[in-house]
Amino acid sequence: MARSYVAEARRRGLGRRRERIAPILDRLAVEHADARIALRFRTDVELLVSVMLSAQTTDVTVNRVTARLFRKYRRPEDYLAVPREELERDIFETGFYRQKAKAIRGTMRLLLEEFDGRVPRGLDELLRLPGVARKTANVVAAELGAPQGIVVDTHVRRLSQRLGLTREDDPVKIERDLLRVVPGADWHRFPHLLIWHGRRVCDARRPRCEECVLADLCPSSRAGPS
Numbered sequence: 327m328a329r330s331y332v333a334e335a336r337r338r339g340l341g342r343r344r345e346r347i348a349p350i351l352d353r354l355a356v357e358h359a360d361a362r363i364a365l366r367f368r369t370d371v372e373l374l375v376s377v378m379l380s381a382q383t384t385d386v387t388v389n390r391v392t393a394r395l396f397r398k399y400r401r402p403e404d405y406l407a408v409p410r411e412e413l414e415r416d417i418f419e420t421g422f423y424r425q426k427a428k429a430i431r432g433t434m435r436l437l438l439e440e441f442d443g444r445v446p447r448g449l450d451e452l453l454r455l456p457g458v459a460r461k462t463a464n465v466v467a468a469e470l471g472a473p474q475g476i477v478v479d480t481h482v483r484r485l486s487q488r489l490g491l492t493r494e495d496d497p498v499k500i501e502r503d504l505l506r507v508v509p510g511a512d513w514h515r516f517p518h519l520l521i522w523h524g525r526r527v528c529d530a531r532r533p534r535c536e537e538c539v540l541a542d543l544c545p546s547s548r549a550g551p552s
């Protein structure tokens with residue numbers, strides 16, 4: 327399906343990806359001026375834990391759990407000072423709590439052993455942390471002010487395909503395509519803009535193309551030519 331949107335952009339004469347990306351970014355930035363990470367955290371460690379907990383659940387659930395969690399666990403040592411079962415109970419509500427507790431404890435151990443208890447900025451270093459895959463590493467690096475890639479979640483994937491920015495399905499390949507067309511200065515805000523546009527307008531099942539500010543730039547628009 328994604329392949330046809332890239333071809334469709336050419337067929338409709340909408341311009342090349344590199345030409346469309348600037349107006350896409352500009353319009354989304356106006357439309358979603360409040361687009362930012364929805365997870366609540368105060369420190370780098372809290373950011374890392376929040377993102378690790380957010381796998382397979384909602385940001386709302388994570389924020390509810392971490393409001394309690396972060397009062398009890400303030401430093402990496404705190405996650406290792408309790409039995410694993412206790413941490414599992416404390417994060418139970420986020421689902422996959424056994425794997426997440428194991429990953430968080432392994433990550434905290436490595437932070438203490440190799441990074442002085444601090445969260446590293448480099449993608450390669452972040453990827454060494456147990457349970458930290460590329461998406462988590464990209465989110466953390468970007469929020470720490472050192473984006474080295476583009477976060478591809480379900481919204482970014484769907485909108486990148488619909489907008490004809492990629493013909494790929496695999497998140498790693500989608501990211502590679504996006505890195506070629508999105509300017510480096512926008513690697514942080516671009517996924518936030520797509521995520522919020524996906525939540526508010528470009529719904530997975532019922533995209534509201536008639537209300538969409540990108541309708542005349544989007545090869546899968548159902549709103550017809552402007």
Ligand code: SF4
Pocket residue numbers: 485488489527528529533534535538539540541544545546547548
């Ligand atoms: S025009 Fe429609 S399909 Fe394209 S981005 Fe907007 S809502 Fe999504």
